[in-house]
Amino acid sequence: MALKKNILVIPGDGIGSEVTTWGKAVLEQIAADYGHEFSFDDALMGHVAIEATGNPLPDITLDKARQSDAILFGAVGHAMYDNDPSLKVRPEQGLLKIRKELGLYANLRPILLFDELLDASSLKPEILKGTDILFFRELTGDVYFGEKSRSDDRNWASDLMNYHRYEVERIARKAFQAAQARQKKLCSVDKANVLETSRLWREVVQEIAKEFPDVETEHMFIDNAAMQLVKNPRKFDVVLTANLFGDILTDEASQIAGSMGMLASASIGEGTGFFEPIHGSAHDIAGQNKANPLASILSAALMLEIGFGLKEEADRVTAAVDEALKQGFRTGDIANDSTPADKILGTDAMGQKVLEYLKQQVNA
Ligand code: IPM
Ligand code: MG
8 A cells, every 4th residue: 555654854963964865765766666655854953953053953853753754863963062071052962852752762773683794793603693683772761861960069960860660661561562573582671689770670571571471581680681692692582671771782782783884773652753773973984975874774664664564665675785785785884804895885885786776676
């Protein structure tokens, strides 16, 4: 069935616009092939929005976000803020605010390992092979959103870590449902030996687990999970965790997939779904046509599948990415010493390759 959807593109900062160009191009190609009507608008967020309006999330961006059916997002951030912690208005505030305003409490981060990239990781291929993990990172609570304070003499600071039962319940249910449709294994990661928020987390997850007796549930401390993830990543199926732990663990897990440049994510909950790479704005390579567009392209695939329920279309996109990799094409971040120079592509050439393979599938 042909669908009509309004998609908001928020390129953001740094390499954001270079990569979302390709996520969008892939969506346009899919729309053309399947007769869907996707219309696109764009909006500012992050450093570029601060420069233009003084606000990292201008009202107009939020309005457009609420009115659209899905959002394709690039990245936010700029080195000038990282080097000056005293700056009060910061690009990341835009991202945190839009997550909160849209009620996007569940961040799904699939660790999708393409066999062709087994040797792009710094981990041993025999440890990695067969890994398939789906992270559920809580996204609108935790220390990210707790009260922040600083003493008048500036010598003391505090970030409150807090969770309410309902915040744990709703993401836990989503994660258990996903586990049911996968290998029926869920690992909940916390620090219940130290943190009261984690003890609440564990209590609630244990309760929700009773609703899903067919799912094998395990609880693991974050320090142990960080270790197990690189020791034996295959043991994980669905991993459920809090905001901060999930932020850290998924960057670690990106090395299983070879590079941060490969991982896409979907943030869902109450409002418009938000689809983005897990990587940042990478100012060191911005504007140089070096960034890996595959995470944005795979974010577009997640939009098709999770946002619009278009599984077949999503699989086509993933297959086109797979084909580009099978043909040996690599961006710098996933190349290694044995990659022939003529196979190392810039952002645009890699995006073109994926588009080419998408078109070939239709004509095949
Ligand atoms: C992410 C990012 C963000 C986060 C930053 C940019 C605020 O690291 O999406 O993982 O910490 O959530
Ligand atoms: Mg992060």
